[in-house]
Amino acid sequence: MKLRWFKVVVFPACLVPLGYLGWKAYSGNLGANPIEAITHSTGDWTLVFLLATLAITPLRKLTGQHWLIRFRRMLGLFAFFYGLLHFLTYIWLDKFFDLHEMLADVAKRRFITAGLTGFVLLIPLAITSTSGWIRRLGGRRWNLLHRLIYFSAMAGVIHYLWLVKADLRKPLEYAFVLALLLGYRLVVWLAPKVGRSVSIPSGRVEVSEG
Amino acid sequence: MLIKKAADILSSEITPKSLYMNRRAFLAGTAIAGAAAVAGVGVREVASPSEVVQANAKIDGIKKSSFSTTEKITPYKDVTSYNNYYEFSTDKEGPAELAKDFKTRPWTVTIDGLVKKKQVLDVDAILKMAAPEERIYRHRCVEGWSIVVPWVGFSLSELIKRAEPLPKAKFVEFTTLNDPKQMPGLRVPVLEWPYVEGLRMDEAMHPLALLCFGMYGEVLPNQDGAPLRIVLPWKYGFKSAKAIVRIRFTEDQPINTWNKAAPSEYGFYSNVNPNVDHPRWSQAKERRLGEFLKRPTLMFNGYDQVASLYSGMDLKKYF
Ligand code: HEM
Numbered sequence: 001m002k003l004r005w006f007k008v009v010v011f012p013a014c015l016v017p018l019g020y021l022g023w024k025a026y027s028g029n030l031g032a033n034p035i036e037a038i039t040h041s042t043g044d045w046t047l048v049f050l051l052a053t054l055a056i057t058p059l060r061k062l063t064g065q066h067w068l069i070r071f072r073r074m075l076g077l078f079a080f081f082y083g084l085l086h087f088l089t090y091i092w093l094d095k096f097f098d099l100h101e102m103l104a105d106v107a108k109r110r111f112i113t114a115g116l117t118g119f120v121l122l123i124p125l126a127i128t129s130t131s132g133w134i135r136r137l138g139g140r141r142w143n144l145l146h147r148l149i150y151f152s153a154m155a156g157v158i159h160y161l162w163l164v165k166a167d168l169r170k171p172l173e174y175a176f177v178l179a180l181l182l183g184y185r186l187v188v189w190l191a192p193k194v195g196r197s198v199s200i201p202s203g204r205v206e207v208s209e210g
Numbered sequence: 211m212l213i214k215k216a217a218d219i220l221s222s223e224i225t226p227k228s229l230y231m232n233r234r235a236f237l238a239g240t241a242i243a244g245a246a247a248v249a250g251v252g253v254r255e256v257a258s259p260s261e262v263v264q265a266n267a268k269i270d271g272i273k274k275s276s277f278s279t280t281e282k283i284t285p286y287k288d289v290t291s292y293n294n295y296y297e298f299s300t301d302k303e304g305p306a307e308l309a310k311d312f313k314t315r316p317w318t319v320t321i322d323g324l325v326k327k328k329q330v331l332d333v334d335a336i337l338k339m340a341a342p343e344e345r346i347y348r349h350r351c352v353e354g355w356s357i358v359v360p361w362v363g364f365s366l367s368e369l370i371k372r373a374e375p376l377p378k379a380k381f382v383e384f385t386t387l388n389d390p391k392q393m394p395g396l397r398v399p400v401l402e403w404p405y406v407e408g409l410r411m412d413e414a415m416h417p418l419a420l421l422c423f424g425m426y427g428e429v430l431p432n433q434d435g436a437p438l439r440i441v442l443p444w445k446y447g448f449k450s451a452k453a454i455v456r457i458r459f460t461e462d463q464p465i466n467t468w469n470k471a472a473p474s475e476y477g478f479y480s481n482v483n484p485n486v487d488h489p490r491w492s493q494a495k496e497r498r499l500g501e502f503l504k505r506p507t508l509m510f511n512g513y514d515q516v517a518s519l520y521s522g523m524d525l526k527k528y529f
Contacts, residue, residue: 031292031303032499036355166296167296167300168400
């Protein structure tokens with residue numbers, strides 16, 4: 001019951017960045033280069049939502065707050081949503097549907113190649129995010145497929161690292177958080193093999209790993 | 211030349227209203243996925259408070275220049291709120307606020323190296339060397355955006371002539387102030403400080419090369435490089451060094467800061483060239499701030515009169 005109310009709050013909260021961007025556009029406060037401002041904002045939020053999605057499992061395991069899992073799909077879909085806006089900004093506002101130029105970009109600009117990789121990897125995850133698809137694929141295969149988010153987030157961080165001119169501080173902050181989140185999984189994965197820990201739940205049967 | 215305080219001149223008066231309106235129209239035409247209103251009705255002029263209270267010193271006796279373009283001038287607000295000035299911040303919105311209390315007086319410029327008249331000049335003495343001219347130049351950033359700015363200054367050659375370089379001097383090197391107390395960006399080693407730029411002597415002597423201390427008829431705002439900068443309209447923006455404290459004449463080619471940071475991406479010459487891409491992005495087009503569609507970038511940013519400086523050079527190699 002309570003959780004339902006919480007969801008009612010979290011969902012609009014996830015739309016706040018978009019609302020803020022829209023408000024700034026409406027009031028003419030996007031600065032001197034509005035298209036760049038939109039590209040950067042949507043890119044930042046894609047990455048934030050990706051990392052938030054990846055933070056659910058560690059948080060849940062470390063705190064024992066298992067209800068957190070109920071928000072993972074929503075956060076993941078918001079990552080896809082902001083990624084889509086980011087991609088559309090590029091196609092529409094930045095390149096103005098110039099296919100030739102976009103193809104040249106994808107082939108020649110490694111930061112675009114990395115970004116596109118990150119986004120394309122999210123598409124099957126968004127499609128198979130429904131309960132129907134989880135059933136159809138089976139928990140195990142679904143879990144395996146959804147590990148693609150690791151690579152999407154990595155591609156997103158690499159995309160950011162490759163696009164900045166000199167100041168690597170912000171992309172490195174994201175890289176650090178991602179390293180923690182993926183490092184946690186590596187430890188969990190390796191621990192039983194080392195034969196030490198028995199306390200780490202394997203969680204194979206539920207659709208909750210990742 | 212006289213610089214008088216004119217508290218009654220507001221920057222908003224300098225910039226024609228119609229220019230502001232253009233950008234609004236563009237914004238209104240840009241629908242942002244699902245977000246608030248698209249229709250341009252009821253969009254108000256939002257002036258930041260600092261812009262309103264800022265009373266800039268007007269520069270008197272400015273002459274017009276035949277080098278000026280007749281293209282639409284970029285709004286003052288954009289040129290003073292969107293600045294690549296890493297000594298203050300790597301965010302473009304940062305310098306406007308962070309440079310507010312920057313001290314531009316007293317200010318001296320050291321002239322040294324291979325010159326007859328090595329000296330330390332007061333900036334106000336430099337400003338009196340020649341009559342101020344308004345030069346409305348296109349300004350193209352290496353990142354792919356451009357602006358049109360009515361700079362105020364005079365040809366850099368005026369200063370160089372007076373310094374009397376020795377025949378051995380082949381290059382001029384410009385150094386920006388390195389004061390981490392005033393410039394917070396200098397506390398972060400994103401580039402090797404101080405910022406250094408350089409020109410070949412014939413480039414520096416070209417009449418288009420501007421020694422600049424004002425814009426929009428007023429003294430240069432701090433975030434745009436006060437009190438003294440150079441403006442080289444046929445080169446990418448980063449060549450136009452700001453807040454200059456030293457001008458040195460050398461026999462060897464200076465190593466400019468961006469070239470040192472990424473030699474494969476930023477060359478010594480860095481002439482605007484649509485045919486030579488930055489390794490990570492195309493330079494064929496640019497977005498003029500305030501316009502929606504990109505426009506083609508012109509060779510030497512449209513300043514063909516500099517082409518002879520580079521005749522016989524492979525500009526793909528000397529990018
Ligand atoms: C998982 C997918 C992606 C993520 C996480 C992502 C993230 C980001 C981030 C964080 C930024 C920098 C924002 C800033 O500077 O504040 C950015 C910029 C950018 N992204 Fe993406 N991005 C993704 C996919 C894409 C795709 C598919 C494209 C286009 C094909 C793209 C094109 C761009 C462009 C053009 C910029 C601006 C570059 C510049 O300012 O020089 N991105 N992105």
